[in-house]
Amino acid sequence: MQGSSLMASPSSTVVLSRHELDAVLFDLDGVVTRTARVHAAAWKRLFDAYLEGRARRTEGRFQPFTDEDYRRFVDGRPRLEGIRCFLESRGLSLPEGTPGDGPEAETVHGLGERKNAYFHEALAREGVEVYPPAVRLLEQIRAAGFRTAVVTSSRNGEAVLRAAGLEHLFDARVDGVEAGRLELPGKPAPDTFLEGARRLGVAPGRAAVLEDARSGVQAGRRGGFGCVIGVRRSGAEGALVKAGADVEVTELSSVGVEADLETRPMREVPLAMERREEWLRRMTGRVAVFLDYDGTLTPIVPVPEEAFLADSMRTTLEELARYVPVAIVSGRDLPMLKGFVKLQGLYFAGSHGFDIEGPGGRHFQQEEGKALLPELDAAERELTEALAGIPGAGVERKRFSVAVHWRHVEAARLPEVEQAVAGCQARHPKLTRSGGKKVFELRPGIDWHKGRAVEWLLKALGLEGEGVLPVFIGDDLTDEDAFRTLKGRGLGLVVRGDEERPTAADYALRDVEEVRRFLGVLIAHVGGAKR
Numbered sequence: 237m238q239g240s241s242l243m244a245s246p247s248s249t250v251v252l253s254r255h256e257l258d259a260v261l262f263d264l265d266g267v268v269t270r271t272a273r274v275h276a277a278a279w280k281r282l283f284d285a286y287l288e289g290r291a292r293r294t295e296g297r298f299q300p301f302t303d304e305d306y307r308r309f310v311d312g313r314p315r316l317e318g319i320r321c322f323l324e325s326r327g328l329s330l331p332e333g334t335p336g337d338g339p340e341a342e343t344v345h346g347l348g349e350r351k352n353a354y355f356h357e358a359l360a361r362e363g364v365e366v367y368p369p370a371v372r373l374l375e376q377i378r379a380a381g382f383r384t385a386v387v388t389s390s391r392n393g394e395a396v397l398r399a400a401g402l403e404h405l406f407d408a409r410v411d412g413v414e415a416g417r418l419e420l421p422g423k424p425a426p427d428t429f430l431e432g433a434r435r436l437g438v439a440p441g442r443a444a445v446l447e448d449a450r451s452g453v454q455a456g457r458r459g460g461f462g463c464v465i466g467v468r469r470s471g472a473e474g475a476l477v478k479a480g481a482d483v484e485v486t487e488l489s490s491v492g493v494e495a496d497l498e499t500r501p502m503r504e505v506p507l508a509m510e511r512r513e514e515w516l517r518r519m520t521g522r523v524a525v526f527l528d529y530d531g532t533l534t535p536i537v538p539v540p541e542e543a544f545l546a547d548s549m550r551t552t553l554e555e556l557a558r559y560v561p562v563a564i565v566s567g568r569d570l571p572m573l574k575g576f577v578k579l580q581g582l583y584f585a586g587s588h589g590f591d592i593e594g595p596g597g598r599h600f601q602q603e604e605g606k607a608l609l610p611e612l613d614a615a616e617r618e619l620t621e622a623l624a625g626i627p628g629a630g631v632e633r634k635r636f637s638v639a640v641h642w643r644h645v646e647a648a649r650l651p652e653v654e655q656a657v658a659g660c661q662a663r664h665p666k667l668t669r670s671g672g673k674k675v676f677e678l679r680p681g682i683d684w685h686k687g688r689a690v691e692w693l694l695k696a697l698g699l700e701g702e703g704v705l706p707v708f709i710g711d712d713l714t715d716e717d718a719f720r721t722l723k724g725r726g727l728g729l730v731v732r733g734d735e736e737r738p739t740a741a742d743y744a745l746r747d748v749e750e751v752r753r754f755l756g757v758l759i760a761h762v763g764g765a766k767r
Contacts, residue, residue: 312449426459589689687721
């Protein structure tokens with residue numbers, strides 16, 4: 237397994253934990269619904285008839301379409317791609333044809349229409365069966381606060397969900413129709429799963445994928461998802477693990493759910509300035525303050541190089557640092573971060589905490605991250621070349637990450653950016669992909685994040701024990717790691733902005749100006765206590 241997103245349980249093979257994951261993406265056929273059997277029968281009817289007719293015309297030998305053919309060449313793939321893939325496996329080819337070809341046409345599109353007609357005949361005749369354990373799991377994970385999406389190559393995804401009465405259990409749907417509209421390549425490319433994660437507003441590393449097809453498992457692995465669960469309905473034991481699944485189960489009743497009672501929708505988090513008596517009562521001992529930069533100390537700006545710190549905020553930070561340790565923990569490169577803040581006496585953790593520096597020149601770099609700098613160099617070169625022709629796309633190299641900014645990219649070309657980043661990550665599996673506000677990022681795929689950086693700083697400052705209240709303020713998805721790390725022993729404050737997502741923060745601040753006002757209240761409290 238690639239991380240701690242999957243946990244063992246006495247009663248379940250695997251547990252999906254809300255401490256580690258925010259969303260679950262389901263394949264449809266063979267995972268939630270039993271239409272895989274109907275699809276397989278439609279494919280066999282199609283190919284057997286085609287192959288038999290071709291054998292008669294060419295006086296060749298008829299070799300029927302097998303279950304193994306279905307699993308290897310068709311299952312999990314978009315319809316037309318499945319046709320091409322299977323025909324190629326038999327050394328055959330057909331003209332591509334056009335989307336207007338009827339089912340009688342002997343073209344790739346014509347066979348696709350014929351297969352679809354066979355499928356709808358069977359669907360009308362037999363209806364849609366579901367796997368009851370899958371429905372129970374969906375209900376459990378939604379009750380636990382997970383967001384859910386269905387990601388299927390089928391162009392009939394919407395019709396199948398409606399017929400099964402399952403539409404209400406998914407927050408997003410990416411099916412063959414949507415993939416075609418967005419020109420996304422099908423599984424095993426990760427693009428459709430990445431689009432599902434984007435629609436849910438979660439980073440791939442914070443989402444799980446449930447798949448029964450080898451191509452789908454490969455897509456989940458290539459997309460850098462937090463965990464990939466293979467659902468083996470048929471085929472050889474271990475085949476899905478070999479394809480890249482973290483774990484393989486034969487039934488979804490083997491998947492448990494651990495709710496995260498520490499998260500809630502951002503809009504439900506109380507405003508800190510309306511509850512100041514509550515958090516001030518907790519500040520009875522020493523306090524240490526950790527802050528994100530962009531969106532927290534300065535507003536998000538269109539050009540990252542122009543995120544200058546306001547003089548009023550700089551003065552506030554300088555005064556606060558007279559009384560308590562203050563650290564800026566940001567995804568930005570350390571030199572750039574220090575150049576923006578222009579203050580002595582603060583601690584700086586750049587590149588999400590991979591690069592840390594404190595007063596007196598004390599410097600720490602995460603050693604495992606340093607070993608992956610050549611991978612980041614290669615990723616930077618590849619992405620710069622791949623995105624050169626897309627207006628608005630920007631590649632920003634930081635010492636321990638490569639950021640791809642897409643704030644100014646036209647919506648129609650965003651899938652190209654996602655595909656380039658996903659492809660790069662697939663070529664460099666030691667890197668992990670994360671997301672933020674209008675940015676994709678590749679960084680070392682090790683268990684190190686802002687929460688780990690905060691823990692390291694607390695230890696370095698001798699502030700690990702009782703009587704210390706760490707305060708962390710941030711606005712981004714990457715700040716959630718710090719909120720979780722400090723839950724129960726610190727104070728987490730999320731800057732709302734215009735985003736809506738689950739958060740582990742204790743309180744909320746409306747915007748950057750309210751951050752400055754909060755720090756002013758904090759200065760008055762700790763400063764008064766030290767006079």
